[in-house]
Amino acid sequence: xxxxxxxxxxxxxxxxxxxxxxxxxxxxxxxxxxxxxxxxxxxxxxxxxxxxxxxxxxxxxxxxxxxxxxxxxxxxxxxxxxxxxx
Amino acid sequence: xxxxxxxxxxxxxxxxxxxxxxxxxxxxxxxxxxxxxxxxxxxxxxxxxxxxxxxxxxxxxxxxxxxxxxxxxxxxxxxxxxxxxxxxxxxxxxxxxxxxxxxxxxxxxxxxxxxxxxxxxxxxxxxxxxxxxxxxxxxxxxxxxxxxxxxxxxxxxxxxxxxxxxxxxxxxxxxxxxxxxxxxxxxxxxxxxxxxxxxxxxxxxxxxxxxxxxxxxxxxxxxxxxxxxxxxxxxxxxxxxxxxxxxxxxxxxxxxxxxxxxxxxxxxxxxxxxxxxxxxxxxxxxxxxxxxxxxxxxxxxxxxxxxxxxxxxxxxxxxxxxxxxxxxxxxxxxxxxxxxxxxxxxxxxxxxxxxxxxxxxxxxxxxxxxxxxxxxxxxxxxxxxxxxxxxxxxxxxxxxxxxxxxxxxxxx
Numbered sequence: 001x002x003x004x005x006x007x008x009x010x011x012x013x014x015x016x017x018x019x020x021x022x023x024x025x026x027x028x029x030x031x032x033x034x035x036x037x038x039x040x041x042x043x044x045x046x047x048x049x050x051x052x053x054x055x056x057x058x059x060x061x062x063x064x065x066x067x068x069x070x071x072x073x074x075x076x077x078x079x080x081x082x083x084x085x086x
Numbered sequence: 087x088x089x090x091x092x093x094x095x096x097x098x099x100x101x102x103x104x105x106x107x108x109x110x111x112x113x114x115x116x117x118x119x120x121x122x123x124x125x126x127x128x129x130x131x132x133x134x135x136x137x138x139x140x141x142x143x144x145x146x147x148x149x150x151x152x153x154x155x156x157x158x159x160x161x162x163x164x165x166x167x168x169x170x171x172x173x174x175x176x177x178x179x180x181x182x183x184x185x186x187x188x189x190x191x192x193x194x195x196x197x198x199x200x201x202x203x204x205x206x207x208x209x210x211x212x213x214x215x216x217x218x219x220x221x222x223x224x225x226x227x228x229x230x231x232x233x234x235x236x237x238x239x240x241x242x243x244x245x246x247x248x249x250x251x252x253x254x255x256x257x258x259x260x261x262x263x264x265x266x267x268x269x270x271x272x273x274x275x276x277x278x279x280x281x282x283x284x285x286x287x288x289x290x291x292x293x294x295x296x297x298x299x300x301x302x303x304x305x306x307x308x309x310x311x312x313x314x315x316x317x318x319x320x321x322x323x324x325x326x327x328x329x330x331x332x333x334x335x336x337x338x339x340x341x342x343x344x345x346x347x348x349x350x351x352x353x354x355x356x357x358x359x360x361x362x363x364x365x366x367x368x369x370x371x372x373x374x375x376x377x378x379x380x381x382x383x384x385x386x387x388x389x390x391x392x393x394x395x396x397x398x399x400x401x402x403x404x405x406x407x408x409x410x411x412x413x414x415x416x417x418x419x420x421x422x423x424x425x426x427x428x429x430x431x432x433x434x435x436x437x438x439x440x441x442x443x444x445x446x447x448x449x450x451x452x453x454x455x456x457x458x459x460x461x462x463x464x465x466x467x468x469x470x471x472x473x474x475x476x477x478x479x480x481x482x483x484x485x486x487x488x489x490x491x492x493x494x495x496x497x498x
Contacts (some may be wrong), residue, residue, distance in 0.1 A: 030409050041467045042467065046413040070147065
């Protein structure tokens with residue numbers, strides 16, 4: 001299995017319940033930070049980490065995942081279905 | 087003559103981000119994207135990453151938009167064409183295939199091109215540059231059979247390609263014109279940290295030299311340096327900077343300097359002509375100077391702002407703290423904000439090469455303007471916020487110099 005990190009999301013009213021970062025795909029381009037600095041940071045290995053999975057609404061979260069130039073951010077809904085990348 | 091409400095020249099991060107932004111507001115306005123490449127948007131930043139090159143990431147992952155995306159969004163994609171002249175008075179753009187487009191609003195997001203070698207032998211096979219998907223494919227193919235590589239240049243393309251060549255098992259020599267890696271953006275101690283990482287990985291570095299000639303019959307078999315040294319190699323990788331392809335647009339009256347000049351709204355001096363991405367030399371509100379910034383995040387965000395300004399009545403300023411990161415050979419490098427050298431800068435060292443963790447905090451007056459971080463990327467986001475907030479750090483120089491001081495405490 002690849003090197004992935006999962007973050008549970010418990011924001012009220014949200015359809016997204018899990019954020020997954022694929023650390024093998026992540027290249028530290030930091031476009032996710034540009035969209036949502038509240039959600040992400042880069043660690044000292046230049047990989048994205050989630051610092052607060054609940055801080056922003058679903059639209060912003062999807063935008064942050066869409067901004068990734070390597071599609072390293074995956075979003076899942078409550079039924080476990082992957083909603084991004086589609 | 088085809089007529090469009092919006093014409094975007096450039097199919098990269100900035101151009102497509104602008105197209106996407108326009109479509110979010112104006113669903114029906116006709117829109118064309120002209121690109122000098124045949125491809126749908128792909129990830130240019132992935133082209134230099136070892137995981138991609140070595141096949142750890144499926145090749146198709148490089149595409150960020152499919153051909154169907156342009157159709158679904160009613161975006162006319164005009165691939166493999168370049169703009170050759172602009173008539174800003176009659177709002178007509180002429181393309182390399184002889185066709186002309188009439189526009190109401192135009193975005194010039196043409197990017198930059200690689201600087202190429204201008205020495206004897208520069209036309210031989212086995213010499214590589216990296217900008218396009220085709221460039222990347224050629225290198226991917228060549229590293230399978232290549233044995234000995236020489237890289238030229240002391241910046242990020244060279245750094246990332248050295249990492250790749252090493253991983254692919256090529257014996258690699260790095261040639262720099264400068265006195266140390268990444269001069270003058272980094273200081274010498276930072277540069278030496280990078281060089282140590284290279285040397286530890288068996289890379290040979292030769293500094294303060296230039297190449298006089300590329301040798302070989304049709305294919306490269308070596309390079310001769312200006313001091314007469316000959317280095318055998320079968321692969322030559324050049325990362326020697328970029329040039330702005332602006333000659334064609336100068337005649338139209340669009341103001342240029344190194345790039346295409348724009349104000350903080352990314353408007354050029356011509357009515358209804360905007361610019362974005364690597365080619366834009368824009369007025370940076372945070373740095374209070376004209377800058378040309380070449381990186382993915384910046385291009386994407388500028389495309390978004392240009393798109394908003396083209397579609398709407400409100401003018402949105404581009405206000406963004408740029409950052410750039412790279413990693414390889416066991417070292418991470420991050421730049422945030424304004425890292426250009428200047429006499430008015432105060433530099434505070436934070437950490438040291440001895441502890442393998444070293445930042446330079448760059449200050450103008452009472453405020454932080456930028457930082458370079460070696461093995462300290464985790465602080466990039468906080469530094470970005472300190473710059474954005476115009477935090478007065480004049481009484482905190484000692485804190486900034488203490489590598490164990492938590493910078494978040496300065497956020498207030």
